Amino acid sequence: MAAMWQCQEVTSASTAGAVRQGSLRELNLAVVLRRIAAADRPPSRAGIAADTGLTRATVSAVVDDLIAGRLVAEAEPEPRTGAGRPARGLVLASDGPAGLGLEVNVDYLAACVVDLTGTVRHHLVRRADLRPVSPADALARLAALAAEARAAAVRDGLTLAGAALAVPGLVGDGGLVRLAPNLGWRDVDVPALLAGHSLAEPVDGVPPLVVDNEANLAALGELYARPAGPRSFLHITGEIGIGAGIVLDGSLYRGARGWSGEIGHFPVQPQGRPCRCGGQGCLERYAGQEAILAAAGLPGAELPADTAATRLADLADAGDPATLAALADAGAALGVAVAGVVNLLDLDTVVLGGGYAPLAPWLRPPVVAEISRRVLTAAWAPVEVRPAVLGAQSAAVGGAGSVVRRIVDRPVGWLARSA
Amino acid sequence: MAAMWQCQEVTSASTAGAVRQGSLRELNLAVVLRRIAAADRPPSRAGIAADTGLTRATVSAVVDDLIAGRLVAEAEPEPRTGAGRPARGLVLASDGPAGLGLEVNVDYLAACVVDLTGTVRHHLVRRADLRPVSPADALARLAALAAEARAAAVRDGLTLAGAALAVPGLVGDGGLVRLAPNLGWRDVDVPALLAGHSLAEPVDGVPPLVVDNEANLAALGELYARPAGPRSFLHITGEIGIGAGIVLDGSLYRGARGWSGEIGHFPVQPQGRPCRCGGQGCLERYAGQEAILAAAGLPGAELPADTAATRLADLADAGDPATLAALADAGAALGVAVAGVVNLLDLDTVVLGGGYAPLAPWLRPPVVAEISRRVLTAAWAPVEVRPAVLGAQSAAVGGAGSVVRRIVDRPVGWLARSA
DNA sequence: CCATTTAATTCAACCGCTGAACAAATCGCG
DNA sequence: CGCGATTTGTTCAGCGGTTGAATTAAATGG
Numbered sequence: 001m002a003a004m005w006q007c008q009e010v011t012s013a014s015t016a017g018a019v020r021q022g023s024l025r026e027l028n029l030a031v032v033l034r035r036i037a038a039a040d041r042p043p044s045r046a047g048i049a050a051d052t053g054l055t056r057a058t059v060s061a062v063v064d065d066l067i068a069g070r071l072v073a074e075a076e077p078e079p080r081t082g083a084g085r086p087a088r089g090l091v092l093a094s095d096g097p098a099g100l101g102l103e104v105n106v107d108y109l110a111a112c113v114v115d116l117t118g119t120v121r122h123h124l125v126r127r128a129d130l131r132p133v134s135p136a137d138a139l140a141r142l143a144a145l146a147a148e149a150r151a152a153a154v155r156d157g158l159t160l161a162g163a164a165l166a167v168p169g170l171v172g173d174g175g176l177v178r179l180a181p182n183l184g185w186r187d188v189d190v191p192a193l194l195a196g197h198s199l200a201e202p203v204d205g206v207p208p209l210v211v212d213n214e215a216n217l218a219a220l221g222e223l224y225a226r227p228a229g230p231r232s233f234l235h236i237t238g239e240i241g242i243g244a245g246i247v248l249d250g251s252l253y254r255g256a257r258g259w260s261g262e263i264g265h266f267p268v269q270p271q272g273r274p275c276r277c278g279g280q281g282c283l284e285r286y287a288g289q290e291a292i293l294a295a296a297g298l299p300g301a302e303l304p305a306d307t308a309a310t311r312l313a314d315l316a317d318a319g320d321p322a323t324l325a326a327l328a329d330a331g332a333a334l335g336v337a338v339a340g341v342v343n344l345l346d347l348d349t350v351v352l353g354g355g356y357a358p359l360a361p362w363l364r365p366p367v368v369a370e371i372s373r374r375v376l377t378a379a380w381a382p383v384e385v386r387p388a389v390l391g392a393q394s395a396a397v398g399g400a401g402s403v404v405r406r407i408v409d410r411p412v413g414w415l416a417r418s419a
Numbered sequence: 420m421a422a423m424w425q426c427q428e429v430t431s432a433s434t435a436g437a438v439r440q441g442s443l444r445e446l447n448l449a450v451v452l453r454r455i456a457a458a459d460r461p462p463s464r465a466g467i468a469a470d471t472g473l474t475r476a477t478v479s480a481v482v483d484d485l486i487a488g489r490l491v492a493e494a495e496p497e498p499r500t501g502a503g504r505p506a507r508g509l510v511l512a513s514d515g516p517a518g519l520g521l522e523v524n525v526d527y528l529a530a531c532v533v534d535l536t537g538t539v540r541h542h543l544v545r546r547a548d549l550r551p552v553s554p555a556d557a558l559a560r561l562a563a564l565a566a567e568a569r570a571a572a573v574r575d576g577l578t579l580a581g582a583a584l585a586v587p588g589l590v591g592d593g594g595l596v597r598l599a600p601n602l603g604w605r606d607v608d609v610p611a612l613l614a615g616h617s618l619a620e621p622v623d624g625v626p627p628l629v630v631d632n633e634a635n636l637a638a639l640g641e642l643y644a645r646p647a648g649p650r651s652f653l654h655i656t657g658e659i660g661i662g663a664g665i666v667l668d669g670s671l672y673r674g675a676r677g678w679s680g681e682i683g684h685f686p687v688q689p690q691g692r693p694c695r696c697g698g699q700g701c702l703e704r705y706a707g708q709e710a711i712l713a714a715a716g717l718p719g720a721e722l723p724a725d726t727a728a729t730r731l732a733d734l735a736d737a738g739d740p741a742t743l744a745a746l747a748d749a750g751a752a753l754g755v756a757v758a759g760v761v762n763l764l765d766l767d768t769v770v771l772g773g774g775y776a777p778l779a780p781w782l783r784p785p786v787v788a789e790i791s792r793r794v795l796t797a798a799w800a801p802v803e804v805r806p807a808v809l810g811a812q813s814a815a816v817g818g819a820g821s822v823v824r825r826i827v828d829r830p831v832g833w834l835a836r837s838a
Numbered sequence: 839c840c841a842t843t844t845a846a847t848t849c850a851a852c853c854g855c856t857g858a859a860c861a862a863a864t865c866g867c868g
Numbered sequence: 869c870g871c872g873a874t875t876t877g878t879t880c881a882g883c884g885g886t887t888g889a890a891t892t893a894a895a896t897g898g
Contacts, residue, residue: 017450265759477885
């Protein structure tokens with residue numbers, strides 16, 4: 001919430017959860033659509049009715065609305081299953097609304113388009129060192145890339161329903177980037193700088209952009225990418241800083257002010273190396289990219305952030321002893337922090353994302369070791385540690401996914417627009 | 420969820436959130452009742468209508484149902500405010516349903532009765548060392564105490580709507596206490612042992628008891644005790660072990676399996692003292708009651724758990740240097756852990772409860788110091804650290820509160836029963 | 839004492855779910 | 869090939885519960 005500026009306006013009946021007459025339909029549209037989205041096989045109207053407890057008549061009426069709004073389509077005849085009139089499978093429309101995901105990072109810009117089904121339809125990446133570039137220029141380049149992506153989406157018959165921008169930093173209310181240390185940004189008012197670009201122009205009164213932290217959106221990407229996956233997990237992105245996205249019960253936990261996930265300053269060695277945060281022995285100083293590179297004896301600091309990880313992976317693959325030792329140490333430090341978090345939150349899954357994804361083969365064993373040492377319940381309830389399925393650049397995909405996900409969760413907003 | 424056995428049966432319309440015709444009333448009953456509960460002044464029907472967006476007609480109908488069900492009462496004439504017909508204030512009934520909160524701990528049994536308004540109507544405590552007592556005997560004594568409390572409630576015209584039992588340990592599905600180290604309990608099947616006692620007899624088919632972790636219920640007690648307080652906070656109970664209840668967005672976070680809050684093994688000194696959990700340098704070894712007592716030079720281990728805290732407070736009050744040093748060290752260790760949690764979850768409040776409550780004057784400064792050193796966002800968003808308002812034994816009160824809270828959140832369950 | 843104001847209730851209208859009946863489409867069995 | 873069985877999807881009268889306006893209730897102020 002704190003990380004959003006101008007959320008889709010909250011319309012009727014949302015006042016304090018009161019249920020008015022029309023909310024009935026509003027809620028049931030969401031229930032039915034969610035079920036279609038979550039099913040692994042295209043469900044029938046009758047099946048949805050049986051599962052939800054609604055009447056077949058009601059489900060039919062609701063589905064008619066969803067089809068008219070281009071959110072749902074009927075699948076072609078299903079494989080026969082038995083006697084009786086064959087069911088017509090329902091699937092999410094792949095030519096309806098889509099989400100635009102954007103990312104500004106230290107050494108690349110990215111834009112991607114994800115449709116309702118969660119498929120990545122387009123993915124554009126521009127590599128460039130953005131540290132010397134002013135925020136205004138960086139955002140102008142991003143707007144150009146976004147326009148390109150939007151054109152590609154339109155060619156596919158898709159309608160962009162909104163956009164989400166991932167930045168590697170703390171985001172406050174109103175899309176204000178308070179601090180993005182690795183970009184050198186401080187108090188950058190993204191909406192203001194984008195004013196005038198097509199990105200920022202409301203379509204049908206719906207504000208087009210939300211700004212959020214990169215780690216948060218990457219965690220969401222991971223959540224959407226595995227609909228049958230765990231409902232609660234910790235997603236750690238190891239870049240220059242270390243960020244974590246916390247997904248609890250299937251939704252992102254943002255914290256009291258939207259600044260959750262600061263795991264980089266978890267104390268792994270309270271009397272240890274001083275950290276720029278003022279504390280001592282922070283995780284970042286032991287498992288951050290700079291620390292790993294230094295320990296591996298690489299000149300490091302000059303490398304682009306995302307090539308550093310692959311570089312380390314190559315060296316480790318080749319059996320370089322210094323690199324292997326550096327990764328083992330980093331993994332152990334990471335494991336201490338992860339174990340603390342798992343103890344506290346009772347999570348059953350930890351995802352290594354961002355720069356950690358390619359390094360997972362070497363980081364995972366020490367992390368698992370620390371967990372089994374330190375997590376009380378690990379003995380009778382194992383904790384899974386695995387690399388992110390989306391790998392790096394999952395933040396843009398996650399951002400785009402969060403846009404379409406909002407439509408699935410509250411289809412009335414889209415239906416009112418397109419009616 | 421994992422910590423509950425036999426939750427109130429989930430009736431109509433709860434299937435996957437589908438909203439059926441009758442759910443409309445069900446939901447609006449909850450909306451109106453919650454608003455009455457949350458208001459700081461008795462609201463009028465018209466005011467509720469304006470706030471929620473419902474019609475005055477609807478609110479009147481809903482309120483009629485709530486009054487008929489003894490959940491709401493009309494307050495006496497309000498102080499005049501202006502022209503027009505005076506409003507009739509609505510308040511939660513103080514003679515309707517009530518919750519029974521129970522607690523088994525190392526050196527006492529407790530039972531308390533809380534009415535809908537959150538007022539503690541009765542509170543019985545029996546001091547006794549329960550470590551040498553078998554679980555069956557302990558629960559039999561508890562059942563006797565509960566019967567006493569129930570009789571007192573009935574004399575007040577209250578109807579007990581359920582009970583919650585707090586135990587200092589891990590609770591699994593079905594009310595099974597997996598492990599309560601300080602009680603010496605392991606795999607104790609509470610419902611089975613209580614079978615036959617009046618506590619376990621369903622009333623009108625509603626199962627009467629839920630079993631939960633002490634730290635969780637204490638955190639809920641804190642939440643209910645301050646309706647206008649923070650929506651997210653960490654509640655730490657320092658007993659022999661150290662437990663934490665995590666309240667996020669106004670509801671308790673239990674974790675993937677119901678075992679969240681294990682902060683006692685947070686690594687404050689990863690290469691430090693070995694801990695019985697197998698790890699090293701766990702918080703418990705530095706800020707646990709035994710550790711503090713040992714550092715203060717007290718024979719300690721023999722003291723009952725809750726007198727140990729007051730004993731330490733007395734010594735600190737008297738200026739005993741060893742005690743003051745011990746508390747400073749414990750506070751620093753606690754601060755390291757708390758800072759890590761606050762960084763991760765972006766909480767704005769930390770509550771020192773249980774045995775830490777009386778020690779707060781001495782623990783708070785070092786905790787605050789570590790937070791301001793280590794929490795990045797502390798500079799522009801302060802973190803409040805304060806003692807629990809309920810002090811010790813808040814678990815029983817919190818448990819009783821959770822019973823009545825369930826009624827406020829879903830009044831239909833109660834109305835169906837009492838109709 | 840009456841106009842004004844705000845609170846609460848009453849009541850016909852209406853929205854959207856309900857349940858049953860019906861039509862559609864396929865399989866299985868003679 | 870035909871007919872019953874079976875399951876899906878639609879139609880429609882019925883109904884619960886909200887809606888909005890009109891009405892009554894109860895106070896203040898000039």
